[in-house]
Amino acid sequence: MFFDIEPSNGVPIYDQIVRQVKYAVADRSLRSGQRLPSVRELATQLAVNPNTVVRAMNQLRNDGVVESQRGRGMIVAAGALEQCRRDRRELLATRIEDVLTEALRSGWGPDEILRVVERKLKTLPAKLPPAITPETESDS
Amino acid sequence: MFFDIEPSNGVPIYDQIVRQVKYAVADRSLRSGQRLPSVRELATQLAVNPNTVVRAMNQLRNDGVVESQRGRGMIVAAGALEQCRRDRRELLATRIEDVLTEALRSGWGPDEILRVVERKLKTLPAKLPPAITPETESDS
Amino acid sequence: MFFDIEPSNGVPIYDQIVRQVKYAVADRSLRSGQRLPSVRELATQLAVNPNTVVRAMNQLRNDGVVESQRGRGMIVAAGALEQCRRDRRELLATRIEDVLTEALRSGWGPDEILRVVERKLKTLPAKLPPAITPETESDS
Amino acid sequence: MFFDIEPSNGVPIYDQIVRQVKYAVADRSLRSGQRLPSVRELATQLAVNPNTVVRAMNQLRNDGVVESQRGRGMIVAAGALEQCRRDRRELLATRIEDVLTEALRSGWGPDEILRVVERKLKTLPAKLPPAITPETESDS
DNA sequence: GTGGTCTAGACCACA
C-alpha cells in the first residue's frame, strides 16, 4: 500500500490515513478480507507515531471499514466496499458543495465557476500520482 | 453588512470574516472608503468573541483591505477592489484545486467529477441567500 | 457532575466515561445545552490523563452526545436525550442478552436464572450510590 | 465436544473455552475421567491458535477441572463436577450482578430491568443451539 | 482560557 501523507497540510494525519484507506477500498485497491500492514509497520512506513495510526484505525473500525482481530492484525471488513463508496461520495460531495457555495456567495456566477473547474480538470490529472495501489500481491 | 458565520463548519470564524469581507469588496457590496462597523458592534452582531473580530481585522489590514482611521474605526482601503479580486480568485482557485485533487486521487474520473459539479451548480444557486449586501447606508 | 471511575475493572476508563455521560443524559441528570467541565478539569477531577478524557469526548461527539465549540468547551448536544436513551437501551439490552445467553447455555433453566436476577434486584439497589447527579446548579 | 467460539465478542477466546468446558462439566455433558481432544485437535477444530488452547487448558488444570495424564492427554478431573458447579454459579452470578449494577446506575428501575430480563428469557431459549453436547463417544 | 493533534514510551492481553 502506498500512502501519501503530508504532515500538516491542514488536514490531520489520522484523517488523511482514514480518507486514503477509504478511497483505496472504494477504488478496489484494497479489498474485503485483505490484511492491512500492522500498526507498527504502517507507522514506520508513514514516518508517523504509532498512536496516530491507531487513531486512524479506530475511526476506520468505527466506520465499518476494518476489523481488528486480537493478536492477529486488521483486515478490511466485509461490507467495506459499499460503505467506502458511500463515504467517498459523501466526503467529496460535501467538500464540493462547500466550495461551490463559497464561490457562488463570493459573487462568481455558475458559468465562471464551471470554466475554472473545467480548466483545472484538464491540467490537474497529468500532475497527479497514478492513484494509490496495493502491493501487487496479484499472486502470492 | 450581513455576515453569515457558521461556528465550527471547519473554517475558523476569523477566516470566515476575512473571506466574507474580501468577497463583499470584490463584489462591490463594499466600496473603498466605506466605514466598517466597530469591533464591538461586529462582535455582538455576529455573536462572536471580540478577539476573533480583532484578529480578522488585523489580517484584513495586513492584506491591504481595510485601514484604521485615527479614532474613527476602520474603512475599506483605497486599492481594496483590485486586491480583493486577486484574493478572491486565489482563495477560490486554491480551494477548488484542493477538492479536485482529492476527488481525482480517490479514483473518480474527471467526467464523473464534472457531472457532480454541474448538478450542484444547477441546484445550489436557488438555495443561497441573495448575496451579501451592505446595509443601505447609502450615505452615512 | 459526579463520575465513578474504577481504573481497570476491565472496562476501559474512556468507555466508563462515555457510558456514564450517556446514562446521565438519558436520566436527565445532564441536559441538552448544558456545559461540561473542561477536559483538563474533568481529567484532574477523575484523576486521569487528559488524553483519556479527550478520547471519551471524541467518542461522545461521534455518537452525537456532545458538541465541541472551539475555544469554548463542550456542551451536551441538541438531540442528546433521545440518542442517549437509545444508546442506553442498546448497551444494556446487549449486555443483558449476552449474560442470559451464557447462563442458558451453561445449562441453567430460565426459572433458575430469573430467581437469581430477582434476588439480586432486591439486594443490590440498597448498596448503590444514589445515582449520578449534576452539581445542583438548579439556579445559578 | 462442540464449542461455539466467537472471536472478538469481547470475551477472550481462551476464556470462552474455559467457561464452556466448565459449563459442560457442570451440566454433565462432560464427566469425570472423560478424555479431552488433544490441543492440536481442539485448535484446528476451533480454528484457533494452539497457544490459546494451551492457555485455556492451563487454567482449567489450575482450577482443578482437568488433569494431564502422562502421555495420554487431558482428562476431566475427579472432583470436577462439584468444582464446576461452584464455578458456574460464581461466574454467572458475577456477570449478572455486574450488568444489573450498571443498569441500576443508569437510572433504570428494578421493575424495568426485570421486565426486559423476562422478555429476553422468553425469546432467547428458542434461538439457542441445543446445549453443548459431547460427541457420543459413549466409550472410546 | 478552550479543545485538537501528535509524539514518545510504557504496559497489557491476546494469539
Next chain:
DNA sequence: GTGGTCTAGACCACA
C-alpha cells in the same frame, strides 16, 4: 508477534 490503553508532555489554533 499483534492491537488496545494509558500516561506525560509538547505545541497549536481558536475565542
